[in-house]
Amino acid sequence: MNLEPTEVQAAVAATARAYARNRIAPAVAENDRSGKFPVQLIRGLGELGLLAVNVPAEHGGSEAGAVASALSVMELAAADASVAVIVGVTNMVAETIARYGSPGQKERHLPRLASGEYLAGAFGLSEPGAGSDPSALSTRAVRRGDRWVLDGAKQWITSGDVAGVVVVWARTDPALGEGRGITAFLLQPGMPGFSVGRHEEKMGQRCSSTVSLAFDGVELPDEARLGSIGQGLAIALSALDGGRIGIAAQATGTMRAAIDAARTYALDRKTFGKPIAEHQAIAFMLADMATWHDAARLMTLRAAVLKERDEPIGQAASMAKLFASEASQRVVDAAVQIHGGYGYTEEYPVAKLYRDARVQRIYEGTSEIQRMVIARQLLRDP
Amino acid sequence: MDFQLTEEQRQVRDMCRDFAAKELAPNARRWDLNHEFPRDAVKKLGELGLMGIAVPADLGGAGMDNISYALAMEEISRGCAGTGVIMSVSNSLFCDPVMKYGTDEQKKTFLAPYASGEKLGAYALTEPQSGSDAAEIKTVAVARGDEYVLDGSKNFITNGPQADTILVFAMTDKAKRHKGITAFLVPTDAKGFTRSKPDDKVGIRASGSCSLYFEGCAIPKRNRLGAEGDGFKIAMGTLDGGRIGIASQALGIARAGYELALAYAKERKAFGQPISQFQAIQFMLADMATELDAARLLVWRAAWMKDKGVRHSTESAMAKLYASEMCERVTSRGIQIHGGYGYTKEYDAERHWRDSRITEIYEGTSEIQRLVIAAGVLKD
Numbered sequence: 001m002n003l004e005p006t007e008v009q010a011a012v013a014a015t016a017r018a019y020a021r022n023r024i025a026p027a028v029a030e031n032d033r034s035g036k037f038p039v040q041l042i043r044g045l046g047e048l049g050l051l052a053v054n055v056p057a058e059h060g061g062s063e064a065g066a067v068a069s070a071l072s073v074m075e076l077a078a079a080d081a082s083v084a085v086i087v088g089v090t091n092m093v094a095e096t097i098a099r100y101g102s103p104g105q106k107e108r109h110l111p112r113l114a115s116g117e118y119l120a121g122a123f124g125l126s127e128p129g130a131g132s133d134p135s136a137l138s139t140r141a142v143r144r145g146d147r148w149v150l151d152g153a154k155q156w157i158t159s160g161d162v163a164g165v166v167v168v169w170a171r172t173d174p175a176l177g178e179g180r181g182i183t184a185f186l187l188q189p190g191m192p193g194f195s196v197g198r199h200e201e202k203m204g205q206r207c208s209s210t211v212s213l214a215f216d217g218v219e220l221p222d223e224a225r226l227g228s229i230g231q232g233l234a235i236a237l238s239a240l241d242g243g244r245i246g247i248a249a250q251a252t253g254t255m256r257a258a259i260d261a262a263r264t265y266a267l268d269r270k271t272f273g274k275p276i277a278e279h280q281a282i283a284f285m286l287a288d289m290a291t292w293h294d295a296a297r298l299m300t301l302r303a304a305v306l307k308e309r310d311e312p313i314g315q316a317a318s319m320a321k322l323f324a325s326e327a328s329q330r331v332v333d334a335a336v337q338i339h340g341g342y343g344y345t346e347e348y349p350v351a352k353l354y355r356d357a358r359v360q361r362i363y364e365g366t367s368e369i370q371r372m373v374i375a376r377q378l379l380r381d382p
Numbered sequence: 383m384d385f386q387l388t389e390e391q392r393q394v395r396d397m398c399r400d401f402a403a404k405e406l407a408p409n410a411r412r413w414d415l416n417h418e419f420p421r422d423a424v425k426k427l428g429e430l431g432l433m434g435i436a437v438p439a440d441l442g443g444a445g446m447d448n449i450s451y452a453l454a455m456e457e458i459s460r461g462c463a464g465t466g467v468i469m470s471v472s473n474s475l476f477c478d479p480v481m482k483y484g485t486d487e488q489k490k491t492f493l494a495p496y497a498s499g500e501k502l503g504a505y506a507l508t509e510p511q512s513g514s515d516a517a518e519i520k521t522v523a524v525a526r527g528d529e530y531v532l533d534g535s536k537n538f539i540t541n542g543p544q545a546d547t548i549l550v551f552a553m554t555d556k557a558k559r560h561k562g563i564t565a566f567l568v569p570t571d572a573k574g575f576t577r578s579k580p581d582d583k584v585g586i587r588a589s590g591s592c593s594l595y596f597e598g599c600a601i602p603k604r605n606r607l608g609a610e611g612d613g614f615k616i617a618m619g620t621l622d623g624g625r626i627g628i629a630s631q632a633l634g635i636a637r638a639g640y641e642l643a644l645a646y647a648k649e650r651k652a653f654g655q656p657i658s659q660f661q662a663i664q665f666m667l668a669d670m671a672t673e674l675d676a677a678r679l680l681v682w683r684a685a686w687m688k689d690k691g692v693r694h695s696t697e698s699a700m701a702k703l704y705a706s707e708m709c710e711r712v713t714s715r716g717i718q719i720h721g722g723y724g725y726t727k728e729y730d731a732e733r734h735w736r737d738s739r740i741t742e743i744y745e746g747t748s749e750i751q752r753l754v755i756a757a758g759v760l761k762d
Binding site for chain 2: 001002003004005006009067259263266267277280283284286287288290291292294295296298299301302305306319322323368370371372374375376378379
């Protein structure tokens with residue numbers, strides 16, 4: 001048993017932590033208020049190698065592994081969950097292309113994703129009528145000679161308007177049952193027929209953009225296909241397993257920020273003649289918050305370790321995501337409670353943490369989907 | 383970072399799993415019902431080195447690390463929670479402090495026979511009016527010639543009814559409060575020592591606990607463990623390790639409850655299908671498995687830190703707090719999944735739930751764990 005980070009893992013975490021403190025944290029309030037995509041911050045993260053942490057160096061990645069990637073997301077999220085989700089999704093897209101892409105696709109997209117030239121990668125799976133159940137998606141790609149023609153729409157796409165590359169899943173064989181007959185494609189902005197629709201006005205994670213995408217007869221060469229025909233759903237589900245580790249890491253970072261803020265406030269604020277931290281009602285909340293944080297962190301890192309060893313991670317990733325996001329919700333709630341009325345104002349950081357945390361239980365598979373995944377496995381195990 | 387068990391650790395786990403399946407699980411219900419101490423099973427545990435896992439082999443133990451201890455405690459407690467606590471007290475609360483603070487002579491007398499299961503040890507800190515607040519103990523020890531004379535009483539002492547030697551904490555200098563506490567190894571055949579009938583407990587009924595009485599109980603000075611005034615430090619340091627044991631016990635009880643519920647859910651039908659096909663049941667099972675997993679990682683982390691020799695008070699408290707409260711939730715849901723059957727003695731679900739309850743109380747209540755953790759959080 002060894003739970004110590006390696007030198008490389010510790011170095012990546014330290015890099016992310018320093019950047020989070022020095023560059024991300026000072027801009028948090030303004031970025032939350034404006035809701036503008038943080039272009040400069042993302043470029044800086046590209047320079048530090050944090051946009052493709054677990055991608056081979058030959059393609060411009062940091063080749064530091066899945067654990068380092070999770071540690072990096074934790075550190076970034078402790079400063080701003082919005083930045084963490086942009087980075088998490090970009091890493092996920094880069095890893096997906098590294099794993100399933102052709103040599104040409106890798107050469108073309110990976111260095112640009114890693115460096116920040118692309119600003120972000122996006123993951124175009126959800127649709128207005130297909131979120132938790134991606135096998136029900138209705139975007140279509142029809143083969144015409146050596147080209148594909150894409151029609152349909154996507155929704156809730158993180159960074160969909162700024163991403164230099166978007167992975168889009170479409171039904172290529174309507175005759176096949178729901179889960180099969182789905183294929184993934186790589187789209188780029190500016191392609192005729194590809195347009196960005198509505199920007200969602202979100203309650204939290206506001207400087208990460210979330211948009212709908214429309215495909216109106218988008219013509220793609222066959223080289224834009226990612227993986228083989230019909231492999232789409234398998235690619236999506238495998239990417240999501242990794243993505244869930246990213247959200248679990250993000251939730252862990254949010255918890256740390258909430259605990260730090262609540263602790264600072266509780267030591268400072270006095271009632272009945274002493275700091276409220278000395279009242280058991282408050283101290284015990286902090287104890288529970290710290291315990292949940294540590295458990296979430298361990299589950300997240302364990303899932304990342306399994307991923308590095310190339311073992312099945314579905315169960316571990318879902319458990320980490322479920323536990324961390326549910327715990328994060330409780331932790332930010334307690335942090336607001338500890339702040340009393342001040343916690344309900346934007347004057348203190350916990351109000352934003354409270355808003356930011358809510359989506360962690362929803363995206364990359366709701367808590368309900370995670371429980372389905374976990375239960376399915378439990379019932380299958382001997 | 384690997385989160386991986388070594389080959390040796392896996393072997394310990396498998397050995398304990400086999401032992402629990404053969405020797406403990408088939409008897410656990412009977413021991414619980416009859417409030418029966420599993421004398422033979424404890425003897426066999428000793429022969430396997432499990433009553434003193436961390437004690438070096440030449441002193442009668444197994445010479446293994448704390449991860450192995452956590453694994454063994456989980457497996458043994460999964461078979462029988464009462465046996466689990468008998469083992470935990472022997473390991474964490476008796477052998478550990480004797481090994482850490484004992485003189486060579488004390489180790490000879492008080493370690494080898496206890497680690498090997500030939501004799502049984504206990505730990506007596508709690509008194510009728512001082513449980514969580516250990517500095518308030520009233521039992522006194524007065525030096526007289528070559529002896530100390532003890533007066534006072536202790537209660538809720540696990541292994542008390544069967545113990546051959548008990549590590550007793552008594553006040554040698556009241557003015558110094560907790561710094562006036564000293565630890566003694568008291569043989570239960572000492573004059574002036576008596577014990578009550580075993581307590582009639584809600585759960586862990588295979589293990590016995592009782593009150594101890596010291597009336598002019600004289601023991602030789604060489605039975606003092608550590609220096610005068612070291613008692614509080616010994617008591618608290620010992621509990622850090624004990625918490626890993628109880629947290630692991632909670633893992634074992636919870637796993638027993640969870641596995642039983644899973645098996646029942648696959649078998650039992652309602653509305654034309656196994657109840658495991660309903661989301662209401664599936665989601666309970668998913669939460670149970672997830673919380674179990676979270677608790678196990680907290681336990682392993684604390685054990686790993688103890689093996690490294692770094693301070694682990696906060697981490698042990700987190701493991702104990704989370705694992706014990708998880709255990710109560712999981713075993714309670716186990717009853718829920720069993721429905722009416724879960725409320726009867728026909729199934730083991732109710733025993734697991736009864737067994738779970740104590741894990742939130744002994745070796746530091748949940749409230750004490752939160753105090754310890756909060757102190758750690760606020761100090762950082």
